[in-house]
Amino acid sequence: MERLDPETGAPARPRSADELLDIVDENDEVVGQERRAEAYARGLRHRCAFVLVKDGEGRTFVHRRTAVKLVFPSLYDMFVGGVVGAGETYDEAALREAEEELGVSGLARPVPLFKFLYERDGHSWWSQVYEVRCELPVSPQVEEVAWHTFLTDGELERRLSEWEWVPDGLDAFHRLREWRGRPPVA
Numbered sequence: 001m002e003r004l005d006p007e008t009g010a011p012a013r014p015r016s017a018d019e020l021l022d023i024v025d026e027n028d029e030v031v032g033q034e035r036r037a038e039a040y041a042r043g044l045r046h047r048c049a050f051v052l053v054k055d056g057e058g059r060t061f062v063h064r065r066t067a068v069k070l071v072f073p074s075l076y077d078m079f080v081g082g083v084v085g086a087g088e089t090y091d092e093a094a095l096r097e098a099e100e101e102l103g104v105s106g107l108a109r110p111v112p113l114f115k116f117l118y119e120r121d122g123h124s125w126w127s128q129v130y131e132v133r134c135e136l137p138v139s140p141q142v143e144e145v146a147w148h149t150f151l152t153d154g155e156l157e158r159r160l161s162e163w164e165w166v167p168d169g170l171d172a173f174h175r176l177r178e179w180r181g182r183p184p185v186a
Contacts, residue, residue: 021084051098051131062151066142075166091109120171
């Protein structure tokens with residue numbers, strides 16, 4: 001079955017290595033475009049949206065990525081999200097990615113919190129962090145999510161040292177705690 005864009009009803013944009021990304025400089029200004037696979041292979045700086053999803057009870061959506069992901073396969077993450085497509089805004093990407101990965105339609109617009117530059121191990125992307133409440137029943141996208149649950153803050157913090165997390169998501173999580181005035185968890 002063809003996946004449709006929840007806002008337009010048109011076929012969804014490609015989510016493959018061929019997806020076109022805006023390449024940005026150290027000031028997050030667009031300096032070119034490249035296919036996702038080439039951007040990753042050459043370590044070109046691009047844009048990503050990170051969305052922390054809380055359910056009606058305030059628990060955080062946590063998942064393990066599928067083994068076929070181009071970056072950080074099979075690792076755990078406490079954010080949904082992904083790359084911002086060429087010509088797409090962070091806000092558009094945040095909503096699109098959250099709805100796709102959670103398998104929902106009609107999600108409230110994620111609230112932007114802060115932005116940071118992630119640079120590590122040949123990876124570089126400007127990262128906009130969001131938060132959204134999802135009280136809809138989730139049916140995560142099987143191409144993206146191998147396993148999922150909702151964890152309380154205490155359960156999530158206990159898992160930080162037990163599970164192998166995506167490094168960019170873990171960095172974003174620590175920055176989020178600092179942004180909220182709480183020290184990062186070791």
